[in-house]
Amino acid sequence: MQNGRAIPLFHASMPPNQPPHPLRSSKANQPDNQSKDRTRRRTSHHPPSIRETIRIDSPIPHADSLLPMLSQLQKTVTFLALLGCFSVGSMAGVQADERPNVLLILVDDLKPALGCYGDSIAKTPNIDSLANRGMRFEMAYCNQAVCAPSRFTLMLGSHSTSTGLYGLGSQLRQIIPDAVTMPQHFAKQGGYRTESLGKTFHIGHGNHGDPESFSVPHFKEKVIEYLEPASTDGGQLTREEAYFTNQMLGRIKTLPRGAAYESPDAKDEDYADGRVAAETIQRLQAAKQRQKTEGTPFFIASGFARPHLPFSAPQKYWDLYDPASLPMPTHETLPVDAPKVAGKRGGEISNYKPVPTEPNADFDDELKRNLIHGYYASVSYVDAQIGKVIKELDRLELLDNTIVVLWGDHGFHLGDLGIWTKHTNYEQANRIPILITAPGVTQPGSSTKQLAESVDIFPTLSELAGLPAPSGPQPIDGVSLVPVLKDSSARVRDHAYHAYPKRQLGRSIRTERYRLVEWKAFDGKGDTAYELYDYQTDPNETKNLASDRPEVVQRLTKILAKYPAPAKRKR
Ligand SMILES: [Ca+2]
Secondary structure (H helix, E strand, O other): OOHHHHHHHHHHOOOOOOOOOOOOOOHHHOOOHHHHHHHHHHOOOOOHHHHHHOOOOOOOOOHHHHHHHHHHHHHHHHHHHHOOOOOOOOOOOOOOOOOOEEEEEEEOOOOOOOHHHOOOOOOOHHHHHHHOOOEEEEEEEOOOOOHHHHHHHHHHOOOHHHHOOOOOOOOHHHHOOOOOOHHHHHHHHHOOEEEEEEOOOOEEOOEEOOHHHOOOOOEOOOOOOOOOHHHHOOOOOOHHHHHHOOOOHHHHHHOOOEEOEEOOOOOHHHOHHHHHHHHHHHHHHHHHHHHHHHOOOEEEEEEEOOOOOOEEOOHHHHOOOOHHHOOOOOOOOOOEOOOHHHOOOOHHHHHEEOOOOOOOOOOOHHHHHHHHHHHHHHHHHHHHHHHHHHHHHHHOOOHHHEEEEEEEOOOOEEOHHHOEEOOOOOHHHHEEEEEEEOOOOOOOOEEEOOOEEHHHHHHHHHHHOOOOOOOOOOOOOOOOOHHHHHOOOOOOOOOEEEEEEOOOEEEEEEOOOEEEEEEEOOOOOOOOEEEEEEOOOOOOOOEOOOOOOHHHHHHHHHHHHOOOOOOOOOO
16 A cells, blocks of 8 residues: 555645644654553553554654655645645645544444445445545454444443443443543544434433533434334334333333334435435535634534334335345354354344244244345445435535544344344454545555454544544543554554353454354353354354364463453443
8 A cells, every 4th residue: 555655745734833643644643652651551451462563653664754855845745736646535725723524424233235345235336435435444343232332332442341331221421420432532632513413322222322422412313213104003102112212111012013124105304314314414514614614623423223123214225126136044043062142032123023022933034035125225225325425525525624434333143143133242243344534544445454343443533633542531442543544454453352241241352264252251250151263264153163173262262361351230
């Protein structure tokens, strides 16, 4: 990757008396002593062997030697930009004292079922086009495969095993009252105006979001939504609608089940994601104006609900797919020798009709096909809404000074291993899309096999915006991916970590080749069970190899042992 080209030029475009800015300065990627100390403290959760052996500093070894060249380069930089000589997005025309804007796109339950991730079924031209603008992380993982905890890991930069925020109803401000979330950090350290639309923090199951995180009131929208009267037995409050609107939480099972999917002839804006896209467009227009008149950078978190269940999407998105050619699950049993605790039956999916309510009941082929069809239709629906937002960003000429991140909060089982939805430590529930476009830093259409976690986004965006690294008070588990954004072959970590609490807590290490899961009681007492999967020889996780490959288990267990003892479950 030709990362070296952009950095000195942006460095050069900065008046010498300005503080260094990471989008334009390689020097800023070399932490000063104070921030080095902070880095050490905040990454203390990571195995020293990894932290100490991987260089995460700038790929430009002698950035300071470029300083005498600044004046000359300064004169030429605009000219070169006008000639379109840069292979990376240009920041030309942006004043040095301006910080880049951030548009954070959160998509609920989105696995990499996207064209840009090689899914040949998915019709996702807009997300594919976004991927073409920046870097795609091929091996990105959530830290816990369920909505609320996953969003906390993103917004805090902390693993759920570090904070104890494991549940859908976990209350952030009760557990860490003074937590500084990513948008708070941007507002406090960078003077950003921070806004939140749709599903950003999880609302429901007793949770009410986090108003403290944003400069203006949250634009709230529905997650569970129906247009067809038949979907709600004629307009009744259904189970999942009640969960997501904090109603009748103690009596959910007395309510009727809503439909798992519907496909009315409807407009995009008839559902929440169409309205979130329309409102995001309005906010971008206002932000552009504000930037002109007041110089205020924006951090807009725009959260989309689909492809979360129910698969309620306009008919035209269902029509993009031929049901007969959809990929049906081929391996529908738990891996051979997997511990029972690792599996998942019933739960969320059973709260929708016509899904069987018996946890161990098999789904018939028609139901499976409809659910898979609904998932893909929902992905295409959300893709179209995201496309409108990106188009507006382009029209407003904001793309050159706006960092765009697309993130799925966790993956999704579509019948593989006999599992539907999420809530496991397996690949399909934990692998997520992460796309990052950072003007002047990322190469268009680049990709990397760097293992990345949700917790990495907070330190990454902070560094890109020239802000101090996040420092808590919550424990910071993420590392900045900026070296990788500059050079796709750079490495800042050699594994990803994720966890899921069930009767026991399952903590997992995912390397490029393997996944180890350790199942243990929260208090560490009693039996321990291990799962080991080799994705080189068994990509579909058909067999637990823990007893066959003790040397690999031992090696990965040593990494896991260096993480702090897991926090207790709290409400
Ligand atoms: Ca989710």
